[in-house]
Amino acid sequence: MARISFIESIRQAQYEELARDPKVFLMGEDLVANVFGTTTGLIEEFGTDRVRDTPLSENGFVGAAAGASMVGARPIVDLTITSFVYVAMDQVCSIIAKSKYIYGGQVKLPLVLRMCMFYGNSNAAQHSDRNYPMFMGMPGLKIIIPSNPYDMKGLLKTAIRDDDPVMSFEDGTLWSQKGEVPEGEDHLIPLGLADIKREGTDATVVAVAGGVPLALKAAEELSKDGFSIEVVDPRTLVPLDRDTIIRSVSKTGRVVVVDPAHQSCSAASEISAIIAEEAFESLKAPILRVTTPDTHLPFFPNGEKALLPSKHRIVSALKRLLN
Amino acid sequence: MARISFIESIRQAQYEELARDPKVFLMGEDLVANVFGTTTGLIEEFGTDRVRDTPLSENGFVGAAAGASMVGARPIVDLTITSFVYVAMDQVCSIIAKSKYIYGGQVKLPLVLRMCMFYGNSNAAQHSDRNYPMFMGMPGLKIIIPSNPYDMKGLLKTAIRDDDPVMSFEDGTLWSQKGEVPEGEDHLIPLGLADIKREGTDATVVAVAGGVPLALKAAEELSKDGFSIEVVDPRTLVPLDRDTIIRSVSKTGRVVVVDPAHQSCSAASEISAIIAEEAFESLKAPILRVTTPDTHLPFFPNGEKALLPSKHRIVSALKRLLN
Amino acid sequence: MSLFMHIAQIYFRNRMVDMENLTLEQYYEGYLRMLRIRKFETRAEENHSKGEIPGALHTSLGQEAEVVGACMALKDDDYMVGNHRSHGHPIGKNADMKPLMAELYARKTGICGGKGGSMHLSDFSIGSLGETSIVGSGLPVAVGAALGSNMLGEGRVTLCFFGDGASNEGAFHEALNLAAIWNLPVVFLCENNGWAVSMPASKAVSVENIADRAAAYSMRSELVTDGQDFESVYIATKRAVDTARAGEGPTLVEVKTYRFAEHAVNMGRMLVDRGEELEEWLKRDPVEILRIKINEMVGDETRLKEIEEQVEREIEDALEFAKQSDFPDVADAFDDVYSERVSDFYGLS
């Protein structure tokens, strides 16, 4: 294992899968220029056919990925930033999510849509969306949302090999985070398997994406006060590993859900609703959500920082439950 | 008051507001042909400038509505069917929802986006979406979702007069439903005010759109067994009248949330999460959701019917709570 | 349509009776497929009105020449993408009608297992890559099929059907630009039937001929003014297909045609009165025109009659097959969302 960054783990996953399967190819804007660092060395190795720059036509090239996947290719689309998916929304929701179904399983669409959640750094509201919850209610799409380099690489490789469309939401606040990550073919993490990032008995924090490291820090802080906090990272939102979540809540009876998305209809809301439905009897306290309030993220840094989940807000929520 | 249909209530709201305010205009596809019956008599009265047929360019004309609203007009856009909003998603999410914010309040966008939820009648997955939950997590948009002709007219008129963008989700299963509706200027229902459609003490059903009449039937059925069921209709999802919901749950201690959307990240999930957060102490039983499972709606009628919320499923859920 | 146009088209049609481009067998094949569409849709309409078929029904009656002429320019393993008006395309590309009819009847044996219905009669076994009911949404898919086929080294051509209305969607623009800069083997075939539901193309499309939009992409174009003539459509499309197969890139083909029926059955009521215009077009029935042409060429109706009998039998068989098939089970609704069965995760509550 080597210590690599989150960005580098994406690059490696792409590199290895391009090398393994000639049907895999990558397309998107400014890949050759390697804006974010996820294509270093890829062009030299695989050429500009398989690492393909596109014009500014998101609906067009996302749809082209769908078509290519229907005839047997396995495209990875780098949509760069989450909010650009709105331009391609028709292809995502009407073609990619629904084709297998409306044609009664005659076709499969093995493709990956990668997107960076580019928030927390004064990019203003049009460039800061954390919009995975929108797609959780759209059947036909799988969703990975890794919180560290190890998971990122393992989940992305699995996603590329999966026969269904997978959306990969990559948290920009984690880009420079480093971690131990295996190299080579066999680092695959199954979709639908949550990971317990820290074991504990007094309360559960279910956290996604950039919320996970914050939750771990909060757990660490509370451990000084003698509290034992479990941190569960679903890692994939569709399929969602309900069992692991329910098991943890059954054990602790207290839960905070952390999610950088806007509060309404967030992944946190869904997880909370599942718990309220399926683990009600074990609950000793309200289910609290630590999310972004339902206002846009502003450009001004002090405002943006205050709105996003933080260690402090998670600690406060946990303290409310534990007292 | 006259007894009119849901469709006719939409027509009347549009008619009255077009007549009241010369800045109001209506645009969309096939309005002159009056496909759904919401424009009867409007062209004769207001002409094809103010009741304007558009080409098949949803992103274009939804964006044009945004631009027109910025310079002082008050457009109503008839997008016909919910899934066509994906084609216009960029304008909805990046321009309409965010302009007021990113420009620091320099501008307002008084416009209404009307959409029919066209499900339950074998239109297949591409034409059957109930996708309001997607927009609940997108700040900047208000959402009305009426369940009867009275509310439809009153909310739509308020929406047209509101200075913010409002999305109107109109449930096709209610089109032919009739009810008493006032005529004339003053039938306005404020946004953010839930309505208790039936009072009760044993359990609360929070239901939206087509779920409301089903919930009322379920309540009626259970009243024969001596149960007193309260039915709360939020009527608008943004803003959401949390107070009325919490008050009802505090009284009954039991709640079922009914929502025709897909389960994950549905309005039902959000409402459940709010209750689990804010009314936990009053809860005597799990919060149950009656929604559409996370599969697409199929063309074959027996399948589609079975997936959607029904009186039967609501009754079962309530019985689970009451026993 | 002006009288002048009408005469010009008759002249053009007659001039064409020289079999330069098509063998007699191909004429018969064209007639066979066109007649299949005609009968399939006529019976479907009838039975829909009897309540046998759920949902809406968008027929391509009147557009048979355009559909079949274009499809016959393809090889069997070429790809095709269509739209909401989905019955004609697969029949034009020689699909078995039984599973198509069963799909209209929402049966388990339907081509889409009863999940798609009238707007989605796509038969992947004959290279049909979807009939999609969101207007314009097939165009990027077609580009991708061509791209994918190129990348996999298979060199298949993709034919993409779309309407005049669809040419105003942003997807059209992006798809054509992509196909052009990547020099892909796509034939974009605009079925210009003059209307998008109730919107006349003349009010919605800002250019006289949609084919002219090809210039915005430095793309080749073909304009078929007589889309009721099977051979004209075939010739133009064939040229485009050959160009594509030769690696010389995409073509935008526009075919002027007309739909005889309402936009869709089950739209409640007649939306537009197309009056005289409809009358004029009805006089130029593409199936009739081809029949007359073959008759003029061959001077013998025997084979034509055989074809007619064959099609009658096929339709009856298809109807029989459909009606005798079972409806899907509710549980089937949970299949085909993902490769895994969704009910394993969620269950029907």
Next chain:
Amino acid sequence: MSLFMHIAQIYFRNRMVDMENLTLEQYYEGYLRMLRIRKFETRAEENHSKGEIPGALHTSLGQEAEVVGACMALKDDDYMVGNHRSHGHPIGKNADMKPLMAELYARKTGICGGKGGSMHLSDFSIGSLGETSIVGSGLPVAVGAALGSNMLGEGRVTLCFFGDGASNEGAFHEALNLAAIWNLPVVFLCENNGWAVSMPASKAVSVENIADRAAAYSMRSELVTDGQDFESVYIATKRAVDTARAGEGPTLVEVKTYRFAEHAVNMGRMLVDRGEELEEWLKRDPVEILRIKINEMVGDETRLKEIEEQVEREIEDALEFAKQSDFPDVADAFDDVYSERVSDFYGLS
């Protein structure tokens, strides 16, 4: 750029020195505004690198002639829509620079109250209807502004700036078609700077001149080959604006220009080496070109120097204003989502 083009453009530029279209006062005004952009952005870049300005920064250095030439063809109460490269447009339309600079500094006094930043310097008080950072998203808005203005009987013209990259978005197609069929007073001004981040227009745009795409909408077009020449841009845009105002519909104007800087400051590192091409363009600095031209015409630098001093002062004032302004309060983040304050519903937990 070829030597031939270069010479041709110098010739063209010289030929233009006849003041047929612009008064001397307008030349001075053009120089003033162009210089404001130049200095505003140069200082912003400097201070960004010192860490004074958060987020990214997209400058229009090198494009000043095109921006100001186009804006000056408008009346004060005409509308304008821009994009992510947002500093030049409002300055070009004579906005006060203080709130613009304060916005870059994320201050409460910023034109957007600190909520927008570098990509959104839209000043609605001068008819700027948004500078939007999703590529292509401004085009439909511009169409709507023109439609709205027409419907309200105000007859204002809307100028829409967009890039070569944006011309490949579906929004471009839909917007132009709508403007054409509705005959709206819009001027679509394509700032073709040859690149979309790292993608050269020659590889992304399937037609030689984007202006040629006007034909797909039966729309008038203007091609300005020398976009570094203030007057050429002014003349072409003015013709388009006059046409629009006369009720004769939209025009697509393409201006060939170049950005001197990176796509954006804060993109981490140099993305593309534009080598010699950049060198060539740097030789044709639009601000310099206009200065020389005025000097040739007037033979006296006094007024030019006054302008230069004025701009220096203005920029210092703007910087001073920005730096001395307060940051917004966290609570301000809850304003302007709706007409009502959002925190009244939700609160900051």
